[in-house]
Amino acid sequence: MPRKPRAxxxxxxxxxxxxxxxxxxxxxxxxxxxxxxxxxxxMGGILAERTTKCKIDACLLVLPCFGLVxxxxxCGKLLGSTGATQFDHIKRNEIEPDNSVENCxxxxxxxxxxxxxxxxxxxxxxxxxxxxxKKSRRPKAKIRSRNTLSKEYRxxxxxxxxxxxxxxxxxx
Numbered sequence: 001m002p003r004k005p006r007a008x009x010x011x012x013x014x015x016x017x018x019x020x021x022x023x024x025x026x027x028x029x030x031x032x033x034x035x036x037x038x039x040x041x042x043m044g045g046i047l048a049e050r051t052t053k054c055k056i057d058a059c060l061l062v063l064p065c066f067g068l069v070x071x072x073x074x075c076g077k078l079l080g081s082t083g084a085t086q087f088d089h090i091k092r093n094e095i096e097p098d099n100s101v102e103n104c105x106x107x108x109x110x111x112x113x114x115x116x117x118x119x120x121x122x123x124x125x126x127x128x129x130x131x132x133x134k135k136s137r138r139p140k141a142k143i144r145s146r147n148t149l150s151k152e153y154r155x156x157x158x159x160x161x162x163x164x165x166x167x168x169x170x171x172x
Contacts, residue, residue, distance in 0.1 A: 009099055014087050015055050015056050017101050018060065018063065020101060057080065065079055065107050066107070079108060089103055
């Protein structure tokens with residue numbers, strides 16, 4: 001079965017995911033009294049960049065890798081310093097193709113490799129289970145015809161009986 005091409009996130013989706021993560025981070029570490037001022041300064045500095053790609057790069061300079069929450073892995077590397085930031089589908093694309101902001105997260109290359117290996121193992125297990133259930137079904141039996149004689153043979157016998165060429169054993 002040919003693999004589907006991996007869907008990529010658009011630049012605007014990547015930017016929105018980065019901004020969402022920056023906002024979450026600021027809400028977690030900044031005092032509530034100063035949150036609005038600091039958030040507006042950080043977001044204003046990020047959004048002042050000219051291109052979407054530059055805005056994403058500016059976000060990544062302040063964002064740490066949150067790691068993989070689902071397996072309790074905390075990374076903490078600054079994404080902008082590693083230079084190898086990747087954008088991950090939180091829910092596998094095989095399960096549900098979704099390129100929304102909610103399904104996108106920036107993570108470091110190391111965490112992404114761990115998640116990809118884990119996803120591949122889960123996908124292989126799912127395919128194996130689906131194959132087992134297909135094999136466990138009994139194949140349908142072929143329906144046998146009640147007439148075991150071929151049509152040509154039957155027609156030949158009937159024609160011979162009508163013509164008087166074939167005689168039954170009683171007539172002899």
